[in-house]
Structure formats: structure tokens, C-alpha cells
Amino acid sequence: MAASCADILRREFPELDGEMFDYVTGVLHSGSSDFESVDDLFEAVGELLQDVSRDSKDDEDIRAICQRMYNTLHLDSENAQANRQLLLDAPIQLSQITDSCESGLEMLPGLLLKRDQNSMVNTKKLEKAEARIKAKQIKKQERDATKSGNPLVLEEATASQAASKKETRLETSGKNKSYDVRIENFDVSFGERVLLTGADLNLAYGRRYGLVGRNGLGKTTLLKMIASRSLRIPSHISILHVEQEVAGDDTPALQSVLECDTTRESLLKEEKELTAKVNSGRAEGTEGARLSEIYARLEEIEADKAPARASVILAGLGFNAKMQQQTTKEFSGGWRMRLALARALFARPDLLLLDEPTNMLDVRAIIWLENYLQTWQSTILVVSHDRNFLNAVATDVIHLHSQRLDSYRGDFENFVKIKEERLKNQQREYEAQQQYREHIQVRRSSRAQLGMWQCLLHHAVGVTKKDSEVSCPLIVFIDRFRYNANRASQVQSKLKLLEKLPKLKPVDKESEVIMKFPDGFEKFSPPILQLDEVDFYYEPDNYVFRSLSVSADLESRICVVGENGAGKSTMLKILMGDLAPVRGIRHAHRNLKVGYFSQHHVDQLDLDISATELLAKKFPGKTEEEYRHQLGCYGVSGELAVRPVATLSGGQKSRVAFAQMTMPCPNFYILDEPTNHLDMETIEALAKALNKFRGGLILVSHDERFIRLVCEELWVCGNGTVQRIDGGFDEYRNILQEQFRKEGFL
Known part of the structure; x- marks a missing residue:
């Protein structure tokens, strides 16, 4: 088979150089089972061959040659085996090959080749061809998995670390009493993708570190590797990773928080058992002495103050007195995540790992958390996209990029200044x-x-x-x-x-994130979207809104804020017409076309298919290039567009949701927590895109910087109504700070 195809290539393309020949034959060999038609083969190598032929052959000539090779590939396997020559096991990833000018030699998978400096290889075209082949392979795997009834197996994260004899000796001897965390020379991978290589992470006890970097580079994966101790952490250092919500059961919220202090719980349990023995007269001589020890230990850890401390934490995170006595099963997933955060804050581990903690919080709870963490005594490593939060909390910033970690002293604004100065110095x-x-x-x-x-x-x-x-x-x-x-x-x-001379490289600047919201603008006579004297409830005895009157037009830039449970998302659904008012009128212009982004957008995505297939399924009738172009407008390009959505990071899934939302070109957007999971660069790009968009906007957000960048009007939702704040976000923050002072939080 291979020899026949090779003969065809040599005969038809005598000008084909060695690298291109090896690449094309490698594709034919490794992808033969994926070529279901001559169109597949033509799509894989036709463009490359057209480029090589230097216009001596047109598309029809190239297609005829591909037809001959396709026929050759599908000959009887026994006959093909006799003619097969040695080929590469996989397409050569030329984009990953490092030029070696000193020796003029390059290592390619399975071969040691001498680089032809006059090569006609067009690397970009090869990368595109490889992406198309990989996409077909992924689709084939999905089809095979579906036919066999087996679900798609997702890749897993792994970590490796060079052994340190000194640290091992200290650990085994029990002499290591430091609470500093030092992880040196480690690698982290996710499936076949390398996220970190030869990285170092140093966390000094008592400092608060913000971990920042683009979506999909491995921030969350790194936290998981630390939490699972896949990377070596001294055993005497306690770690808590706020990752999963508290299980819903019959335990009251306050008791759920108290139970995470296992030392206190075990002492109280033993004290109760011994007291029962003493009161029943079954006590032996040692019970009295043991009770004295327990009382002394409970006093030492201030066990009597624990309920008050837990209650303060819960109140700060939005749990009122009634909610603190409710069972955990009565809360939604978002509130159970708050419970998980409350448990971690109450437990006070030596190393606290937080992954986007502000995603689950409203503005009031975020401000409280900022103040609380500023007095934290042990070490914090937090992933966050909220610049204001990092400026308030972080004493240091760790930047994940280019498969390494760079550390900076100071808050996020200081990090931005120093990073820019470093880049300028490197370029100079x-x-x-x-x-x-x-x-x-x-x-x-x-x-x-x-x-x-x-x-x-x-x-x-x-x-x-x-x-x-x-x-x-x-x-x-x-x-x-x-x-x-x-x-x-x-x-x-x-x-x-x-x-x-040391070989210096040009500054590797991160590519700019660009987002574009297509305009669907045309002037309508007002009102465009309006609620007039609306009442709404889910249960008759519990009104969410009474006499609610709000309106918006195609020039509106409105942000809705308020505590969780105040009805922000409910109001958005009434505005969209998804929920009908119990009383009152909703008016929407007949030409209004609303695009809605839900804070639970991931629940609306089919995770088992690729992003391109997702768009094709929802908006049929367009070409694959059109779907890929739409995704590319939101940074989902290349290999990301053809990977199963389940393998994408949280931020990448959000971008897919944006691409899906904007496909019909709405003229009005209603966005519920759109910045959740997005990195800072993407948030900035989103703000710019919304500012350029010629249409109306209402959004719910807790990101202070994003609100300031986009919105001109602030609505505060609470107490069954919506109130406009004339002073904007500054006035709203002052109102919350005054509430904290009255409640004794500050």
C-alpha cells in the first residue's frame, strides 16, 4: 500500500522535498482507516499538494491523484502488506520541532532527519491538516464509543516531581517543623498536554498568594495536584481545598460547620460519654482524671466560642439566623458551596486552596470575605479572576504561563506593573x-x-x-x-x-483576546422592554416581587446587584418572558431579539460532542468553516473547536456558550454572571465587546471592575423590589460597608 502511494507521489510530484514526502506518506499511513471517502483524503493532503505543484496542477488534477491513492489504500490488506514500506507511526508535528542551527540536524518522531533548508513545507498548512485529521479521529472515537455503549473516557491530570534527598531525610526523621511549602522541579500534565514543566512553587507561611493565568493553562489542575498531595507536601501541613459542595442531608448548616473541627467534636463526644458514666455511677477511678484533661483541652482550644465564630462566618457569607438552622439538604448547590467555604474558613488549615471563591458569592459576601481573609494567619493560594478581590487579599501573585510559574511580590496591580517592566527589560x-x-x-x-x-x-x-x-x-x-x-x-x-553568548529569545507576548458581538441594531420606538406593576411569587405566601416597574431600551447598560436569593435571576427570566407575572404587564417590542447567558450555562451544553458539532446541532445548515469562524470570534479555535466540550476548562466552556448565544445576532443581551470562570484578559475583552455592541444590555454581576467598565446604571434588587442607585457602584459599596459596621463585622 505505502509503496504504491509513494510511487504515485514521486511520479506526480517530482519536486516534492523529503520532509513533505515523509509528512504526506505518514498521513496516508496513519489516517488510512479514517478516510471514509476520497473527499476525506483530499481534505487532509490536497491543499498541501496543490501548494507544492506550484500551479502546474488544478483542483481536478489533484483530486484525480487523491482518487488513485484512495483506491490504492483500499486494496486487499494482504496485497498491500507486501508492498508496504516503513512509514512514520503518526503525522509529524512540525509545529513542535525545534530548529537546531548548530548541528543542522533535527529529531522527528521515529526518524533522524537532516533539515533541508530549502524545504517547501508550509508549517501553518500542515498544522491545519493535522487539526482536521485529529478532529476526524476524535469523531471516530466518539462514534465507536457510542456504538459500543461505552462513554467517552476523559483525560486525567498527573504530576511528577524530582526527588530531593534532603527533604526526604527531613520528612522521615520528623525534624521538618516548617510550615513553608516548597515544591521544586515538578511537572504537571493533563492527558498528553504538558501544563507545567520544571516548575517551582514556594509558599511562605502566613502569606496570601493569588494564582493567575489564561483559561486552560492548568490553574485548577495545579490546585488539585496540591490538594491530593500528588506533589510532595510535608505531612504535618494540613490542606483544605474548597472544591465540592457540602452533601445535602439532615445536618443543620451551623452544625455542619462545627463538625469540620474534628478535634473539638471528638473531645465533646468523649466528654459526653464519660459524664454519662459518672452520673450513672458506673465510673471507674480513671474517668474523673480523664474528664479534667478533656475540660482543660476544650478550654485551650476555646471550644465554647466555636458556635459564635461559626455563626459569624455563616452570617458573613449570607446565612441569616433562620438559614443557619436549616438542614443542608434544603439548600441549592450554590448555597452548599458557600457552606463548604464556611467550613474551610472555620477549620483554619495551614494551607487553604480556593478556586474562584467569588463565583458563588454576591457583592456583599465578597466584600465581607475580602475583609475576613485580610486577617488570615496561615497560607492561602487562591485562583481568582476578580482584580479587586486580588488587590484586597493577595500579598503575592503567581503567574502561570509558558508552562512555568513566576512569582511577584505585592497585589495584582503591582504584578501588572512589574510584569510589564520585566517584559520591556527582556525585549531590550x-x-x-x-x-x-x-x-x-x-x-x-x-x-x-x-x-x-x-x-x-x-x-x-x-x-x-x-x-x-x-x-x-x-x-x-x-x-x-x-x-x-x-x-x-x-x-x-x-x-x-x-x-x-547566552541565547536570548524574543519576548513571548501572550496573544490578545478578542471578542466580537455581532450587531443586530435597528432603531425601535420605545418602550423596548418593560415590566409594569408586576407581582411574582413561586409560593402564594412568599412574594418575590410586589409592584415591580422597570424598563430598558436599546441604549441601556444596566447592572443588577443584590444579595443571593433577592430575586435577580428571577427578574431576568420575567423580562425574557420565561416566567409569567402573577399580576402586572410585561411588554416587549415585537422586533426584540434577546440573547440570554445563564450563570448555569454549562448545564445547557452537550458535553459529549465538540463545540463545532454543538453549533451545527443547534443551528443546522451552515458549513463547518462558518461554525469554526463563529467559535474563533470567542477564542475557541484550532484543536479546541474539535475536542469534546467536557475536556474544556470552565472558561473555555463559557466562550463556547457565548459563541452559541450570539449566533442568531440578538439586539438585546441579558447576561447572568457572565464573568464566572473567565480569565482577566477575557473579561477585559468581553467588556470591550459589550461597549462596542450597538444594542441593549442588562446583566447581573458581582465583578466590581467589570461593572465599572460596562455599566452606566445600577439596580439594587431586594425586599421585593428594585431600586436604582444614582451614585453607582461607589454608593452601593458605601451602603454595604455601613451595614457591616452596624452588624459588627468591621
Whole structure:
């Protein structure tokens, strides 16, 4: 099979170079089972072959050649086996190959190839071809899994770490009493994707660290590796990771928080049992002494103050006195996540790990948490997208990027300034070195003089004629000695000098996140969207709203704030028409087209299919390129667009939801907590996109910076109504701070 295809390629494309030949034959070999038609094969390699043919063959010629290769691939397997030549096991990932100018050699999967410097390989086209093949392979795996009745198996995260004899010795001897966390030279992967390599993480006891970085780079995975102790943490350091909500059962909320202090609970249980024995007269001589020890220990840990401390934490997170006595099964998932946070704060671990803690909180609870964590005595590592929260809480920032971790002292604003300064310095150093290299590097000689130098360099440093035809860093022509063939030793000396210079790389700037909301704008006569004297309840004895009157137009930029449970999401659903008022009128313009983003958007996505398939399923009739372009507008491009949605990070799933929401081009958006799970760069891009959007907007958000960037009007939801705050967010924050002072939280 392979020999026949190779013969066709050599005969039809004599100008095909070695790398391209190896790539195409590798694709034909590894993807043969995925080519269900000649169209599949043409899609995989046709564009590349058209590029190589340099316009000597048109599309029909290329397709005819692909048809012959397709027929060859589907010959009887026994006949094909006899003609098969040795091929690569997988398509060459040329985008991941590192050029080695010093030796002129490159390692490719399964082969040691000498790089043809005049190669016709178009790396971008190869990457696109590989992405298409990978997408087909993923689809085939999904189909096979569906047919066999087996669910798609998701990748798992793994961590590895170089052993430290010193730390191992300290750990086994029990002499390590430090509560600092030092994890050195470790790697973290998610399936086949490397997230961190050779990274170091140092957390000094008592400091509060903010972990920041783009969506999908591995922040949440890193927290999980630390929490599970897949990375080595001294055993005497207690760790709590607020990740899962509290289980719903008959335990009251307050008792659920108290129970996480296992020392106190066990002492109280033993004290109760011993007291019962003493009162019943069944006590022996040792019970009295043990009771004294227990009383002393309970006094030492201030066990009597624990209920009050737990109650303060719950109240700060929004649980009133009645809610604190409700059983955990009576709460929704969001409130049970708050309970999990309350338990962690009450337990006071040595290392507290928080992953987007503000996602589950309203503005009031966020402000309370900021104040509470500022007095935290042990170590915190928190992932957050909320700049104001990090500025209030973090004493240090850890930046995850380029598979490494960089540490910065100070809050988030300080991190931004220092990072920008570092990047400028790195760029200046790189440019200075480039100028130095250019200063001692000669302009190219004439062809004849170049030939002489090629011979010299070949004998002096082993550089081949072919390698010297390109601007390899090893080939340096010195102006002073250009015409003097007897000075080859000085040329070598200069070459060695350049070799000793540290190789600086240009600054690797993170790509800018761009989001675009398509305009569906046309002028309508008001009112556009209005609620007039609306009453609403889920249960007749418990009104959510009474006499609610609000309105919005196509120029509105409104943010709705208020405590959780005040009715913010309910009001949005009434505005959209998903919930009907018990009394009153909802009016919407007949040409109004609303796009809705739910705070539980992940629940609305089919996690078992890819993002492109998701759009095709919801909006049929368009080409795959159109679906991919739509996803690309929200940063879901390349391989991300064809991976199962279940394998995407929380922020990437949010972007898919944005792409789905904007596909019909609405002229009015209602967004419920749109910034949850998004990284800071994407939040900034979202704010810019909304500001450019020519249509109306109502959103619910707890992100102070985002609110300030986007909204011009603030509605406070509570006490069965909605009140407009003329002073904006500053006035709202002052109102909350005054409430905290009255309630004794500050």
C-alpha cells in the first residue's frame, strides 16, 4: 500500500522535498482507516499538494491523484502488506520541532532527519491538516464509543516531581517543623498536554498568594495536584481545598460547620460519654482524671466560642439566623458551596486552596470575605479572576504561563506593573544582543567569495556548503577578514565568541483576546422592554416581587446587584418572558431579539460532542468553516473547536456558550454572571465587546471592575423590589460597608 502511494507521489510530484514526502506518506499511513471517502483524503493532503505543484496542477488534477491513492489504500490488506514500506507511526508535528542551527540536524518522531533548508513545507498548512485529521479521529472515537455503549473516557491530570534527598531525610526523621511549602522541579500534565514543566512553587507561611493565568493553562489542575498531595507536601501541613459542595442531608448548616473541627467534636463526644458514666455511677477511678484533661483541652482550644465564630462566618457569607438552622439538604448547590467555604474558613488549615471563591458569592459576601481573609494567619493560594478581590487579599501573585510559574511580590496591580517592566527589560536585552551579533556579522559576500568561505568553514568548523547557504547563526562573515582566506583561525575565534553568548529569545507576548458581538441594531420606538406593576411569587405566601416597574431600551447598560436569593435571576427570566407575572404587564417590542447567558450555562451544553458539532446541532445548515469562524470570534479555535466540550476548562466552556448565544445576532443581551470562570484578559475583552455592541444590555454581576467598565446604571434588587442607585457602584459599596459596621463585622 505505502509503496504504491509513494510511487504515485514521486511520479506526480517530482519536486516534492523529503520532509513533505515523509509528512504526506505518514498521513496516508496513519489516517488510512479514517478516510471514509476520497473527499476525506483530499481534505487532509490536497491543499498541501496543490501548494507544492506550484500551479502546474488544478483542483481536478489533484483530486484525480487523491482518487488513485484512495483506491490504492483500499486494496486487499494482504496485497498491500507486501508492498508496504516503513512509514512514520503518526503525522509529524512540525509545529513542535525545534530548529537546531548548530548541528543542522533535527529529531522527528521515529526518524533522524537532516533539515533541508530549502524545504517547501508550509508549517501553518500542515498544522491545519493535522487539526482536521485529529478532529476526524476524535469523531471516530466518539462514534465507536457510542456504538459500543461505552462513554467517552476523559483525560486525567498527573504530576511528577524530582526527588530531593534532603527533604526526604527531613520528612522521615520528623525534624521538618516548617510550615513553608516548597515544591521544586515538578511537572504537571493533563492527558498528553504538558501544563507545567520544571516548575517551582514556594509558599511562605502566613502569606496570601493569588494564582493567575489564561483559561486552560492548568490553574485548577495545579490546585488539585496540591490538594491530593500528588506533589510532595510535608505531612504535618494540613490542606483544605474548597472544591465540592457540602452533601445535602439532615445536618443543620451551623452544625455542619462545627463538625469540620474534628478535634473539638471528638473531645465533646468523649466528654459526653464519660459524664454519662459518672452520673450513672458506673465510673471507674480513671474517668474523673480523664474528664479534667478533656475540660482543660476544650478550654485551650476555646471550644465554647466555636458556635459564635461559626455563626459569624455563616452570617458573613449570607446565612441569616433562620438559614443557619436549616438542614443542608434544603439548600441549592450554590448555597452548599458557600457552606463548604464556611467550613474551610472555620477549620483554619495551614494551607487553604480556593478556586474562584467569588463565583458563588454576591457583592456583599465578597466584600465581607475580602475583609475576613485580610486577617488570615496561615497560607492561602487562591485562583481568582476578580482584580479587586486580588488587590484586597493577595500579598503575592503567581503567574502561570509558558508552562512555568513566576512569582511577584505585592497585589495584582503591582504584578501588572512589574510584569510589564520585566517584559520591556527582556525585549531590550534581546535587541541589544541582536545588535551586537549584527555588529560583528558581515554582509553577505558575492557568490564567488561566498564559495571560498564555504570551503574555509567546511574545513575549519565542519559546516557544509548546503548549511552555509542560509543565515545560520554559526556562519559569521567578518568584514575585516572577508577577502583574506588566511585568517580562518580568527573567524573560528569569532564563531566561538558568538557561541558562548547566552541565547536570548524574543519576548513571548501572550496573544490578545478578542471578542466580537455581532450587531443586530435597528432603531425601535420605545418602550423596548418593560415590566409594569408586576407581582411574582413561586409560593402564594412568599412574594418575590410586589409592584415591580422597570424598563430598558436599546441604549441601556444596566447592572443588577443584590444579595443571593433577592430575586435577580428571577427578574431576568420575567423580562425574557420565561416566567409569567402573577399580576402586572410585561411588554416587549415585537422586533426584540434577546440573547440570554445563564450563570448555569454549562448545564445547557452537550458535553459529549465538540463545540463545532454543538453549533451545527443547534443551528443546522451552515458549513463547518462558518461554525469554526463563529467559535474563533470567542477564542475557541484550532484543536479546541474539535475536542469534546467536557475536556474544556470552565472558561473555555463559557466562550463556547457565548459563541452559541450570539449566533442568531440578538439586539438585546441579558447576561447572568457572565464573568464566572473567565480569565482577566477575557473579561477585559468581553467588556470591550459589550461597549462596542450597538444594542441593549442588562446583566447581573458581582465583578466590581467589570461593572465599572460596562455599566452606566445600577439596580439594587431586594425586599421585593428594585431600586436604582444614582451614585453607582461607589454608593452601593458605601451602603454595604455601613451595614457591616452596624452588624459588627468591621
